[in-house]
Amino acid sequence: MIVAEQKPIDEIKKMVAPYQKLLILGCGTCVKTCFAGGEDEVAVLASALRLSFKKDGKKIEIEEKTIERQCENEFIQEAASCVARNQAVLSLGCGAGVQDIARQFAKVPVLPGLNTTFIGVQERPGLFTEECVGCGNCELALYGGICPITRCSKKLLNGPCGGSQNGICEVDPSVECAWQLIIDRLKTLGQLDNIRAYIPPKDWRSSNSGGPRKLVREDHII
Amino acid sequence: MKTSPSNLQKTLENGKFAVTAECGPPRGANVKVVRQKAELLKGVVDAVNVTDNQTAIVRMSSIAASAHLVQMGLEPVMQMVVRDRNRIALQSDILGAWSLGIKNILCLSGDHQTFGSQPDAMNVFDIDSMNLLRMVKNMRDNGKDMSGFELNEAPQMFIGAAANPFADPFEYRVIRLAKKIEAGADFIQTQCIYNMKRFKEWIRLSREEGLTEKVYILAGVTPLKSAGMAKFMNNRVAGMDVPEDVIKRMEGVPKEKAVAEGLKICLETIAELREIKGISGVHIMAIEWEEKVAEIVKAAGLQK
Structure with a gap:
């Protein structure tokens, strides 16, 4: 929502x-x-x-x-x-x-x-968390369903920075390190290989960086 | 045009134990501050890291301060963070840096802006430090910018990356090192080492993966000035690990002897690091204490 x-x-x-x-x-x-x-x-x-x-x-x-x-x-x-x-x-x-x-x-x-x-969810009663920045090109499959662009404070695509300690992000003690979560989950899924490989720079054209976005659905045009 | 490799590269390739130090640019435009710090390091170390708005506080740019060092005959390792520049600015600045005689670069993510004096700033993080490494490598080895455009002169940078063996998750730290090497890192400078046990474990795992054969690792050290500093670094500085026994040791000496004790710990650390297979040098980060570097180098028997 x-x-x-x-x-x-x-x-x-x-x-x-x-x-x-x-x-x-x-x-x-x-x-x-x-x-x-x-x-x-x-x-x-x-x-x-x-x-x-x-x-x-x-x-x-x-x-x-x-x-x-x-x-x-x-x-x-x-x-x-x-x-x-x-x-x-x-x-x-x-x-x-x-x-x-x-x-x-x-x-x-x-x-x-x-x-x-x-764009977020109610994680538990009274706590709403951000889950998606609407980048326009979802790569959650790669990251075990946890978005590093939204949930890592530095939008890192290639693993945790040096500030991840005990699962906590250096930026705010109340924020979980997204990369710790990603790694834990990929381990559970047996998919850690997903993030061993180099992940190239993101193409931000599909995001708000490309200017205000429009979506045309020809099949819905009357 | 073929330019000779950097001193740091030559030193490492010749199998000599390298020493680098750090020079933080001033919070102002006064070049004298840079020159004073540089004088203290001239002839003492192989290269000097010039930080890029460290802790997200506005300072003289790392490119400009590095260029001043070049003029003075020192060799800078220009640090570059992806926090403040998008890929266009990064590439442009790398071309400019090379044109100014800067031959080493350290590719970093950068401290988050909320730590600094202007937390209201917007960050960039268009690419990450891994992507930056690959970008510099592509510029150097293929002579092309990120668009594939052929550069009229390719910057022949000696490429460095950071590693923090003390951050979590520990098991991923070796994978991340491998990724950095694969992306383009020629050398690594590590976070300050106080927890030798954990550092040795990280090096052992890296050795097992064959990584120490593929990259030069410069181990980071920072002399402690006081027990307070040790505690501050442990509790307040992101990604730092100062074990209890080190803090106790600093607390165990009278205040007037704390500096000497800190130096002693630093020298013991360097001596231990030199014995570790896979370590190619030390990176001495004497924060705003550049005058101590020559003393440490001399006492460690690492004079140039």
Whole structure:
């Protein structure tokens, strides 16, 4: 999923301060799963903002709405009437959601209520970890299903640097050394030979380095 | 144009025990600092490593400081990390370095920027140190850049890599050494050795794989100044292993004798290293203590 976290309330207040009628728009997919932008979070944020602005003596009307996905026009249109009666939209979607909402509603300011952090998983309750940088050319088969580009602090492709100790990355004691994990797993799988050979430099053209990416699916073009 | 090989290469090829030291460029543009450090090392060692923004702190570039050393008649080992430059910049800098008379390169990943004074910087890591080794080797042996373009003059670098026998996983350290040799390393400089037992085990395994026949290994040493330094290095410096008995030994002497004890340990280490089959030299990393190098070299009987 796309993992995100809510921005600090003070930052949100500053963004929405110019408006008297605000729509807080939640997203019911990834950011709901990571407790950042689903229906519940929309309700909590709306209450917090109402209370806070009331204390400040500022009048603001806040409407709440959550759609299934902010990255799909079919769902976005369900919010069209709500958007129309407000001065601005505070989106609790990921960066893609915010931009897709903005794309569909040209005349309404769309503000980000979340910081989009990474593509990841909930490793255990309350702990989300980054697993993929979307490099566009997956080589997980080689590395036993553990991505060194995402999970090694130095994106090393040819084994651990000199800072790996007791399975821990030198950069942060709370981070596991991806290479220790890769080696352990390849040993278990009997595939350590995968990483004995030299691995050439990565072609980053398929990543964001090649510029904003597009995917054309001819079979889906109507 | 055929240029003569580096002194370091000649020394090693002639089977002489090589000695290298380190010169950290200044945090500023003052060339005097480089020259003062270089003076302390001139005629003392075979080559001098010039660090590349070590610990991710901005310093005079390793290329510029290396070029100053060349002007003074010293031979630099230019360190180059992949943290700050993509492949385009790396290749360009290697061509430039060669044009300035720099003949040795040490290919490194580099300390992560979060350790330095500007943790807010973006890192690069376009390629890794293994890829860098292969790149320099291809430039040298095939005369081509990474795109396959034929260079009008190929940099004939003597290529070095680092090895840390004290990092984990231990069993992979020998595989990694093999990979570095295969990628292009002519010589290896190791992390500072305090844990002799583990170092000997790493060398033994490397010997068994035939690796010590394929590469010159320069064993790293750093003289300790105090018990505090020993503990700091063990606990706070990434990839360092200072065993308890070494720390105890430093703690066991009065403060005013700590420096002498540190030197003694360093000399004992060098003496022991010279007896190990497969060790071709020592790399003395006297951090911001360049004046001690000549003393260590002399006391170890390694004068040039």
